[in-house]
Amino acid sequence: MNIDLKEQAHGEIERIFRILLPQNGLAVREEQIALCHAMLDTLLHNKIALCDAGVGIGKTYAYLTACILLKKFYPSGPAGSQPVVVSTSSVALQDAIIGEYIPFLSRIFLENHIIPKPIRAMVRKGKERFVCDARLAQRLEAVKGKNKNEEQRKALFSLNSNYDLDAVTGLSGFDRRQVCVPKVCEKTCRLRNSCRYHQYLKEARSAEIFVQICNHNYLLADAAHRLQELRPLLNDYRALVIDEAHKLPDAARQMYGQSLSAEDFHELCSLLTKEKYILAAQNLREKFRALMGALCRGELLEEAQRTAFVLTAEREAALRDCLSLLRLLQKQLAPHLPRWILHRLGTTEQALNLFFTGDRRYILYIQYDRTGSPSLCAASRQMPEQLNRALWRNNIPAILTSGTLMAGGSFHRTRQRMGLSSSQRLEDFIAESPFNYQENCILYIPGDLPKTPMGSEMEAKCLAEQICRLVDATHGHTLVLFTSYSLMGAVYNQVKGRMAFPLMEVWRHSQNVIHRFKQAQNAVLFAAGSCWEGVDFPGDMVSSLIIVRLPFPVPDPLSEAEREQYPTLQDYIKTVVIPDMQVKLRQGFGRAIRTETDTCVVSILDHRAAPGERYHKAVLETLPPIRITAKIEDVEDFIRAKKGPDYFMP
Structure with missing residues (x-):
């Protein structure tokens, strides 16, 4: 060199x-x-x-x-x-x-x-995120003169001037699927050399x-x-x-694993129908419906859940029927179907076979969404x-x-x-962060936190009392981070109507709620999930960050499989569980101070984080050097000292 x-x-x-x-x-x-x-x-x-x-x-x-x-x-x-x-x-x-x-x-x-x-x-991304000009022309012709939601119609026609689907708002999921670039571009397409997607590829290779x-x-x-x-x-x-x-x-985990949902099965049947193999699609749909029935929980869930896949007699029979039909269709339709649809039949068969044979190279589990709808998931054991x-x-x-x-x-x-x-x-x-946490931040861990059973009504009541005290002490301007939506809902029901400040609750992808919180300036926002990271609240809008529980990972089939690699439970907790909690805690703590001039109270309402308790040292290792207090009066004094008169205005 x-x-x-x-x-x-x-x-x-x-x-x-x-x-x-x-x-x-x-x-x-x-x-x-x-x-x-x-x-x-x-x-x-x-x-x-x-x-x-x-x-x-x-x-x-x-x-x-x-x-x-x-x-x-x-x-x-x-x-x-x-x-x-x-x-x-x-x-x-x-x-x-x-x-x-x-x-x-x-x-x-x-x-x-x-x-x-x-x-x-240049941003590079999958072809399904771009417009196919030939398919767009067909879709625009199909909706001509028909009743259609005005916002969706406007979004669809805007694709004439914008070929990036991610840049268009208001587009329906159905329209998006109809106009995106297909998995395989037909070589006979008359627009192949002039369409905007291929022009994009040409520019990207420059x-x-x-x-x-x-x-x-x-x-x-x-x-x-x-x-x-x-x-x-x-x-x-x-x-x-x-x-x-x-x-x-x-x-x-996504790339090296496999998953099959009801939507995947529906799409595969729709592809066969589109190719005029209607009876084959109907038969396959019936087999898939029986499989989903054997997996379904049939109930609404408070949280999305992962459970280990168990091959019951009902599931074994449903899988056998699906596999038999998939193999038969591949054999019968091989000369007639486009290669990519044939490939799709083959990959579906391979994925289902993992569950039928109990393939040990994968961790096999069922992912249930909050409606109870299942997806079959296989995570590779060799991911690293x-x-x-x-x-x-x-x-x-x-x-x-x-x-x-x-x-x-x-x-x-x-x-x-x-x-x-x-x-x-x-x-x-x-x-290290250049921010002065010693001067601009204080960590509050109450000294009187009771050891209530997790998930109990008593826990929700105790947390509600602590949160209300803190909201009063900091005059709103509060983000409360929960580790579960069920606990968030229980505490929300305890505090609503008791606060002098706007109270909001953000569920998955509720960007409009986050926007309203920012506009309100002195509101209280209950949040979980993705709000632990990637959401920016600079200035005074979050001057109090409340972390309700230490964010330990929830046990599931993936963590259980990793636990098997360690000789003792203590080794696993020390090597995996605590470091994963610390990473998540750092992400949550990062919502507190976003600029050099921000000032914030950070509160942890988990008794396990208190001095002398089991995870106090792990918490201190995670956070920057910071002043710690167990007194609510110190929180009030900090806010009065750091905030100007406008902060306290309604």
């Missing part, structure tokens, strides 16, 4: 973060500068780095700058013209990277002659695109194509950045090794970054889940 070029590249980091970015409104953050240096070294030395970046670091600017400097100072060689891949788990971050971060950096770097031309980036942005599932699908020596989904790349890296194992084979053995430098890669001061759990435990190229880097 050219030492002079390396020194120049690192010198450029200093100029960018100490002079150029501050001139354009960003603060100098020593942790961010150190992180960018570490990321650049990772790329230059062909390493894999786990970068735990605390809230407020600005890790996106750090890794994008490192990638751009790699391109500037090392443009030659076989990989010189190749792009980098940035993989994320959220559409919001993808939009921010392509719409804000890259244009901002590109403008500054152009103005200061760091790069000769703008950095170009050497001008330096940053390819995708989600974790698309990254893993590309890796699977490469392992099978199929055409890759992404252009060959020289470096990989995985942001929101703590979500990668979840994506891998599959991740290792797919991503880490390809000799490409990789940066994995997130605010929650570390648990209890260690990366051990992350290395284990990512398939990186034995990697010789691995390095760790910790970038």
Whole structure:
């Protein structure tokens, strides 16, 4: 490696973060500068780095700058013209990277002659997220002159000018399925070479695109194509950045597992009907209906649930009937069906056979949604090794970054889940949050928390009392995080009508409730599920964060299978259960302080977190250095000292 070029590249980091970015409104953050240096070294030395970046670091600017400097100072060689891949788990971050971060950096770097031309980036995603122009024309013709919801009609016609389905709101699920690019594009299609989707693919393959942005599932699908020596989904790349890296194992579980729901069965029957095999579709639908009946709970559930799959006599008979018919249809219809539908019949048969034979390579379970509707799920037992084979053995430098890669001061759990435990190229880097938690935050763990039975009415009443006291002490401005929707509902019923502030309850994907909470300024929001991470409440709107219970993972067939790998229950709790709780706790705690000027009370209402209790040390290991109190009076004093007069206005 050219030492002079390396020194120049690192010198450029200093100029960018100490002079150029501050001139354009960003603060100098020593942790961010150190992180960018570490990321650049990772790329230059062909390493894999786990970068735990605390809230407020600005890790996106750090890794994008490192990638751009790699391109500037090392443009030659076989990989010189190749792009980098940035993989994320959220559409919001993808939009921010392509719409804000890259244009901002590109403008500054152009103005200061760091790069000769703008950095170009593109979002890469599955074909089902784009419009097929031929199918759109057919759908528009079909709805002409017919009664249709006006919002849905407007959304459908807007696809004439927007081929990205994710960018259109109000489109019905049925219309989306009718107009999206099919799994296989017919070679005889008259629009094949001119449609917008194929123009998008042509542009994506251009050497001008330096940053390819995708989600974790698309990254893993590309890796699977490469392992099978199929055409890759992404252009060959020289470096990989995985942001929101703590979500990668979840994506891998989907990619390396299999699942079949009632919707999957319905779609398969619909495909056969569309091909005019109506009797075959009817017969298959009857067999699938019998299978779903053998799996169904037939009741509404308070929570989505996973239960281990047990092969009862009824289920065995239903599976045998489905498998027999699927095999017969493949044999009879092989000369007549399109290859991709035939493939779909085959993969459905293979998935069902896992449950019929009890395949030990998979953890077999049933996923029930809140309506009690079942899905058959098979999770691979070799997921870490599959991740290792797919991503880490390809000799490409990789940066994995997130605010929650570390648990209890260690990366051990992350290395284990990512398939990186034995990697010789691995390095760790910790970038502490620049926020002053000692000054701007206080941790309240009440000293009088009773040890009530979990899930009991007494627990809901005790929690309601504590929450009402805290809401009064902080004048609303409160986010209450629950570990289960059932507990949230029970406590909500106890507190409604008792508060002087607007009380709201957010269930799954209720963005309108979150919007109303932000508009109200001094409201109280009860939340669970996805609100533990990825939701931003800057300023005074969340000045009190209440964590009702320590977020221990719920036992299910997946955790039970992992438990079998440890000699004792204590080993399993120490190695898996506590680190997973700590990661989730860090995610929840991250809702408290979002900017340098935010101030917040964080309360934990779980008696197990109190001083002298079992998990007090694990809690302190998880959180930054912070003042702790057991007195509600300290909470009131903190709020009075930190908040201005406007905060207390109705």
